[in-house]
Amino acid sequence: MKNKIDTMKLFSFLLFTATLLLFVACDDDSKGKYEMTDGVPTIYYVRPPDIEKADSLLVGAYMGETICLVGDNLTSIQELYFNDIKALLNINFITKNSLLVTVPKEVPNEKMDKMVMVLKSGERVEYDFIVRIPAPTVASIQCEQVPEGKDVVIYGDYFFDTQTSPLTIAIGDYVVPKSDIVNIQKTEVTFKSPAMEVKGPLSVTTAYGNSGRTKFVFHDDRGILFNFDDYPMVPGWGRPTLIETGPDALSGNYMKLRGEVKAGLWQSPGENFQCNFWGEDNGIPTGNLFPGDPAASVFKFEVNVLEAWSALPMNIFFGPQGSLESSLWDDSVPRAQWIPWKATGGSYKTNGWVTVSIPIADFKLSGSGADLKMIPSHYGSLNMYIYNRGRADAVGTDCNPVILIDNVRVVPGE
Missing domain, CATH: 2.60.120 (Jelly Rolls)
Known part of the structure; x- marks a missing residue:
């Protein structure tokens, strides 16, 4: 029993130490309990949170990535937005000189390439920062053998459709007509199946890139x-x-x-x-x-x-x-x-x-x-x-x- 308790204590200590080191890596000089301050923050630069990549300065990051803001008086930030999407702030990862935050995964309604800081006073301060949206990914398909005219459902992520750059779907060299794409969500797309003779790997293209061809083959008649x-x-x-x-x-x-x-x-x-x-x-x-x-x-x-x-x-x-x-x-x-x-x-x-x-x-x-x-x-x-x-x-x-x-x-x- 004593060995089991000692092992649990050791595991808890190591877990605590790893978490502490991650934050210290982002801000070696900051100590003390979090207290919101007055005044205006200054951002010197943005970098990855990993100490081994501390010399890599960032001008942008992908949705879902964690970044470290380095500057002064960062405890004056009450809210933080990337474009017009609010990020989740954790006071355990905010000090006077550093702030860890994850870029939201939601797509902005307005892409300004700005980080907007809302202060205790209500004042807003902007900092140039690009939120990069990934290319679409196709993870799976509901059914490979869908008859002509029936619904095909594919699953993945970053299926974004805009008026200026509509989402497109290709089956081999065949491009699905825009009128046959009946539903687009961030992680799911539904379109009408072409004739069974149309077969091949799928690919999806958005304004942010191409998914590459799937490993599965739609209307596969092999084997x-x-x-x-x-x-x-x-x-x-x-x-x-x-x-x-x-x-x-x-x-x-x-x-x-x-x-x-x-x-x-x-x-x-x-x-x-x-x-x-x-x-x-x-x-x-x-x-x-x-x-x-x-x-x-x-x-x-x-x-x-x-x-x-x-x-x-x-x-x-x-x-x-x-x-x-x-x-x-x-x-x-x-x-x-x-x-x-x-x-x-x-x-x-x-x-x-x-x-x-x-x-x-x-x-x-x-x-x-x-x-x-x-x-x-x-x-x-x-x-x-x-x-x-x-x-x-x-x-x-x-x-x-x-x-x-x-x-x-x-x-x-x-």
């Missing part, structure tokens, strides 16, 4: 294993009643998993939650189902969860031709386990189709979820099955999910 439309496609041991079409279709047919799922440590809800694809039945008697290095590839599919799913993991594993369902009951076979309901409060339901991406480098779990530290050695068959082989954190609660799956594929790594 399709099965989409339930292009035959011959023989599901392992039948399961023909799971292949349907209807108003919820992404395009053509889909596989529909549905029925009662009981929560439990060792539960198998049956063939209504299973899909098999075996190479020997589908014209691939030997070798891998897909080209390329498996360790550098990504397994993908689209899913639409119509009724909530809240129990058991989806196990996804590859095996050799002829292995049939033997891998299902061999917990030493490496697999991926997709359990989206764990990350959404215990229940998962989508608002339409979404794309699921799992690097094959992550296909290394045992049936109970232990890390086997290896990926599959054979890729001549594929099994997808919602069931539990002893994974304690994937028990969940009883449910009756309806899960649609389409466009199962393996693509080069992102």
Whole structure:
């Protein structure tokens, strides 16, 4: 117990010391308790807070960056604005000669390239300082396989649109018409999908730069294993009643998993939650189902969860031709386990189709979820099955999910 207490004391001391050193680095000469003062501040210069970069003087900074103001009588500053956006001041990081502040992340309504200090007296003092707005970034897409005319949603940051420099979206060499961009927010953009023949990586351009091309490919048609439309496609041991079409279709047919799922440590809800694809039945008697290095590839599919799913993991594993369902009951076979309901409060339901991406480098779990530290050695068959082989954190609660799956594929790594 004494060792534990001593360790906690040491950790607390080190944490306090690190915080103190950071502030001292910004102002070695300032001591004493903060007190707001009268008068007018003087800023000598602005620099990074890191002592190792103390010689780098700044004339501007990006939104979200922390900077150190160095000057005199800085305790007279009551409020601080970058352009017309108010910054958050912390009196613990303000002394007579230094002030640490983070540039706000909000976009100014009026870009004056000024730092505005509001004093105790109400007087305003300006200092030239450029707030740099980053180029847009595209982090992800809701669904890669959106039919023509339907909404495409991309997520990222710094999606800024102005009258003089409108936001533009490109798919490969195709530029999305401005009229097809229906909603722009700082971290999310929605636009109407072009025809399926238009495919390629996405890029977004604003007045502040270009995102660069995404690693994912919109309308990607590479590496399709099965989409339930292009035959011959023989599901392992039948399961023909799971292949349907209807108003919820992404395009053509889909596989529909549905029925009662009981929560439990060792539960198998049956063939209504299973899909098999075996190479020997589908014209691939030997070798891998897909080209390329498996360790550098990504397994993908689209899913639409119509009724909530809240129990058991989806196990996804590859095996050799002829292995049939033997891998299902061999917990030493490496697999991926997709359990989206764990990350959404215990229940998962989508608002339409979404794309699921799992690097094959992550296909290394045992049936109970232990890390086997290896990926599959054979890729001549594929099994997808919602069931539990002893994974304690994937028990969940009883449910009756309806899960649609389409466009199962393996693509080069992102």
